[in-house]
Amino acid sequence: MKRLLLGSAAAAVTAAALLLGGAFSSGGSAAPQTAPQLDRLGNRFALRARETGDASYYARAEAAYHRALRLAPDDLAATIGLGSVALSRHEFRRGLVLGRRAVALSPSTAAGYGVVGDALVELGRYEDGFATFDRMVSLKPSVSSYARISYARELLGDVPGAARAMRLAVDSAVGEPEALAWSLTQLGKLYWSNGRLGEAAREYRAALEIRPRYPAALNALAIVEAARGRRPRAIALARTAAEVLPLPQYVAALGDLLHGKAARRQYALVGAIARLERAQGVNVDLEIALFDVDHRIDLQRTVELARLAQHERPSIDGDDVLAWALARTGGCREALKYSRLALRLGTRDAPKFFHRGVIERCLGNHREARAWFARAHRTNPYWRQP
Amino acid sequence: MRRLAFVLLAAAASAALIAALASRGGSPSAAQASSHREAPLISEDPSADNTDTYAFRSPDRPDTVTIIANYIPGEDPAAGPNWYSFSPSARYVIYADTNGDGKPDVTWRFRFANQAPVAFLQNTQQKYTVTRLDGSSSRVVGSGLLTPPDNIGPRSTPNYHALALAGVHDLNDGSKVFAGQRDDGFFGDIGSIFDLVAIREGTGANGGGKDFFAGYAVHSIALQVPLSQLDNGSNHVVGIWAASDRLVTKVTLAKWRGRKVLKSDPDWRQVSRLGNPLINEVLIPTELKDKWNASTPDKDRQFEQYYSSPILAKLLNQLYPQFGPFQETNRSDLVSVLLTGLKQPNLNFTGDTAADELRLNLGIAPTAPVGHGNRLGVLGGDLAGWPNGRRLEDDVIDIAERAVGGALIGHSLPLGDGVDANDVPYMATFPYEADPFSGFDNTKGQQKP
Numbered sequence: 001m002k003r004l005l006l007g008s009a010a011a012a013v014t015a016a017a018l019l020l021g022g023a024f025s026s027g028g029s030a031a032p033q034t035a036p037q038l039d040r041l042g043n044r045f046a047l048r049a050r051e052t053g054d055a056s057y058y059a060r061a062e063a064a065y066h067r068a069l070r071l072a073p074d075d076l077a078a079t080i081g082l083g084s085v086a087l088s089r090h091e092f093r094r095g096l097v098l099g100r101r102a103v104a105l106s107p108s109t110a111a112g113y114g115v116v117g118d119a120l121v122e123l124g125r126y127e128d129g130f131a132t133f134d135r136m137v138s139l140k141p142s143v144s145s146y147a148r149i150s151y152a153r154e155l156l157g158d159v160p161g162a163a164r165a166m167r168l169a170v171d172s173a174v175g176e177p178e179a180l181a182w183s184l185t186q187l188g189k190l191y192w193s194n195g196r197l198g199e200a201a202r203e204y205r206a207a208l209e210i211r212p213r214y215p216a217a218l219n220a221l222a223i224v225e226a227a228r229g230r231r232p233r234a235i236a237l238a239r240t241a242a243e244v245l246p247l248p249q250y251v252a253a254l255g256d257l258l259h260g261k262a263a264r265r266q267y268a269l270v271g272a273i274a275r276l277e278r279a280q281g282v283n284v285d286l287e288i289a290l291f292d293v294d295h296r297i298d299l300q301r302t303v304e305l306a307r308l309a310q311h312e313r314p315s316i317d318g319d320d321v322l323a324w325a326l327a328r329t330g331g332c333r334e335a336l337k338y339s340r341l342a343l344r345l346g347t348r349d350a351p352k353f354f355h356r357g358v359i360e361r362c363l364g365n366h367r368e369a370r371a372w373f374a375r376a377h378r379t380n381p382y383w384r385q386p
Numbered sequence: 387m388r389r390l391a392f393v394l395l396a397a398a399a400s401a402a403l404i405a406a407l408a409s410r411g412g413s414p415s416a417a418q419a420s421s422h423r424e425a426p427l428i429s430e431d432p433s434a435d436n437t438d439t440y441a442f443r444s445p446d447r448p449d450t451v452t453i454i455a456n457y458i459p460g461e462d463p464a465a466g467p468n469w470y471s472f473s474p475s476a477r478y479v480i481y482a483d484t485n486g487d488g489k490p491d492v493t494w495r496f497r498f499a500n501q502a503p504v505a506f507l508q509n510t511q512q513k514y515t516v517t518r519l520d521g522s523s524s525r526v527v528g529s530g531l532l533t534p535p536d537n538i539g540p541r542s543t544p545n546y547h548a549l550a551l552a553g554v555h556d557l558n559d560g561s562k563v564f565a566g567q568r569d570d571g572f573f574g575d576i577g578s579i580f581d582l583v584a585i586r587e588g589t590g591a592n593g594g595g596k597d598f599f600a601g602y603a604v605h606s607i608a609l610q611v612p613l614s615q616l617d618n619g620s621n622h623v624v625g626i627w628a629a630s631d632r633l634v635t636k637v638t639l640a641k642w643r644g645r646k647v648l649k650s651d652p653d654w655r656q657v658s659r660l661g662n663p664l665i666n667e668v669l670i671p672t673e674l675k676d677k678w679n680a681s682t683p684d685k686d687r688q689f690e691q692y693y694s695s696p697i698l699a700k701l702l703n704q705l706y707p708q709f710g711p712f713q714e715t716n717r718s719d720l721v722s723v724l725l726t727g728l729k730q731p732n733l734n735f736t737g738d739t740a741a742d743e744l745r746l747n748l749g750i751a752p753t754a755p756v757g758h759g760n761r762l763g764v765l766g767g768d769l770a771g772w773p774n775g776r777r778l779e780d781d782v783i784d785i786a787e788r789a790v791g792g793a794l795i796g797h798s799l800p801l802g803d804g805v806d807a808n809d810v811p812y813m814a815t816f817p818y819e820a821d822p823f824s825g826f827d828n829t830k831g832q833q834k835p
């Protein structure tokens with residue numbers, strides 16, 4: 001905490017408190033009173049949500065930002081904060097509106113373009129989204145903009161280019177442990193996507209040097225250990241990840257490593273957590289649709305959930321999950337349409353190739369099916385459909 | 387509640403079915419492929435963040451000018467295993483403007499490289515290269531230079547003082563250089579300033595503040611340059627500022643829709659700069675901070691209104707009406723101190739170009755050994771201190787509060803934060819800033835007497 005305060009103090013905070021924009025009351029009182037103070041409070045809640053997985057912090061963050069905006073209607077940090085929370089809730093259309101408002105308030109501030117670009121990408125508007133990321137990095141190269149450039153390149157199938165950008169992100173996150181652990185983990189995932197287990201594990205371990213119980217790295221390392229056939233080690237890692245941060249995907253990954261009753265217990269938890277997240281206003285339709293279709297849970301209902309999710313989020317992931325759900329329920333003709341959409345950027349993602357193979361096989365196109373399965377295998381020989 | 391339990395059971399039942407069907411087990415879900423990625427949005431980027439810049443004639447070698455550029459705020463000596471280092475992909479830069487046009491005439495660029503194993507696995511010594519530009523011609527004036535390691539403790543880094551001094555190198559242009567971890571020479575009661583400029587006792591002129599920088603370290607780049615290389619021979623004023631750059635790398639450098647982008651020279655973008663202290667923090671509004679940090683001093687006219695109508699003056703009026711009124715607008719006194727140099731009295735005026743630089747009049751000799759000048763600099767009658775360049779001991783928070791309070795326009799008040807000096811003494815010789823506290827025996831947040 002002290003670190004957080006002083007980390008920003010010398011450079012950015014000395015008088016963020018002084019920059020009150022006219023909105024302050026008399027000094028010396030304990031509760032935050034000024035827009036900048038409320039912005040910082042909101043940012044702290046948003047960080048808590050990210051670190052604990054407790055989505056109730058989003059509402060508290062939003063309350064702080066709204067109070068800031070009542071004091072200062074054009075407050076930039078509160079607008080960006082609200083946009084960021086909207087993205088975390090997977091409300092991408094709302095995030096886009098707030099991001100655009102932030103850019104209008106300050107066309108020279110990079111973070112606003114991050115909100116806009118993230119929203120556009122999740123809404124499947126890639127050309128605009130990538131142009132927005134280019135603008136963002138031109139205004140301010142940083143871990144935030146490099147990470148987005150990396151993601152765009154990954155989506156475009158340029159994994160080496162994505163890794164180069166993520167390496168820059170890692171370099172520029174030194175001194176910010178959370179961002180550093182995050183970008184190291186993302187770099188590892190890029191290696192994993194190509195089946196480069198050793199390099200992936202190296203980056204995950206580097207992230208765990210920074211934060212020994214960093215759940216994203218524990219979860220990702222569990223997947224690598226499982227691929228290496230070290231199941232007990234994988235289970236231990238996945239269990240710690242799910243305990244530290246019980247996100248549906250971490251709990252699901254643990255379940256996939258277990259058998260029988262133990263696995264079922266984790267899968268049941270996934271549903272329970274998803275309901276908790278929904279109750280806090282987080283849209284998890286796409287994540288749950290993928291989980292359900294992967295695990296053949298209530299497939300007819302899942303197709304409808306996937307349709308809804310794809311409508312809310314027409315990204316290549318939305319397209320892929322709907323294609324996959326349709327394929328598993330026999331709607332292979334329509335599935336092919338969405339699989340083509342899912343692969344329209346040239347993304348090299350083994351699960352998407354595998355799903356396409358299943359669809360082609362279902363349509364009787366056995367030669368194509370074999371080619372797609374081979375492609376999935378070449379891309380990441382260690383990936384397995386759970 | 388019962389409904390929830392029912393749904394849970396139903397989910398568990400279907401899960402039982404698939405568990406039986408699962409091909410091999412042991413292959414975790416692909417569920418994360420579609421989760422929104424939550425990349426960090428706002429980055430402080432501490433490793434490229436300028437904290438302070440200093441420029442003064444060296445008291446122990448008055449024929450030289452010392453320039454110190456500090457980066458990475460608030461380094462906690464006990465931060466292991468997350469040690470601090472210069473960013474290998476950033477470019478650190480020190481600029482000197484000898485003719486007052488706001489553009490650099492001499493530039494020193496610093497690039498650092500980690501040595502295996504990487505920095506956060508405890509090898510904190512970095513190799514670096516110094517490139518000097520005079521006008522547009524560039525040459526490498528030092529390469530393969532080593533920083534000292536971070537001060538980890540008496541077992542990891544014994545005899546730290548000697549290790550640190552081994553980090554002073556000669557460049558082949560006649561200058562000396564040091565780069566590495568140092569005690570943060572800055573001092574101030576940030577806690578009280580943070581709390582709406584709450585001055586702990588009276589007006590803050592009698593001590594009683596708490597130095598929130600005590601015990602923390604920074605990463606420092608220090609140069610000691612022959613005075614003759616920076617003296618223009620006429621008004622003898624040199625303008626100094628420091629910055630850092632990062633590479634722009636774009637999505638479209640990848641192949642996209644058959645579009646090919648030709649390889650070009652690396653595209654650097656400035657992400658931080660610092661001439662006068664406290665400008666970005668106190669004067670520049672939030673929505674312009676990225677722009678200010680990316681801008682060059684020769685274009686600073688665009689920010690003049692924030693110097694001439696400082697928010698701090700407005701704040702002082704509201705907080706301390708008993709000492710007011712404080713002039714809130716048309717502060718040409720502040721514009722001249724910070725952007726053009728002082729003409730009346732003629733101290734370091736460089737012409738009409740508004741440029742945020744530390745303006746150092748090389749014709750003014752050092753008045754005291756390092757650390758012993760009058761902490762109030764020019765306001766205290768000591769012409770060798772800020773805003774004539776800036777020395778380590780200059781109490782810039784008190785000077786700034788008093789200047790904004792109107793010290794130069796007949797409204798003198800003994801304002802201050804009650805912290806008048808650094809927590810540890812500076813060294814008498816280059817690189818002057820003290821050794822950093824070690825992780826082993828660090829101590830922070832001391833109460834001042």
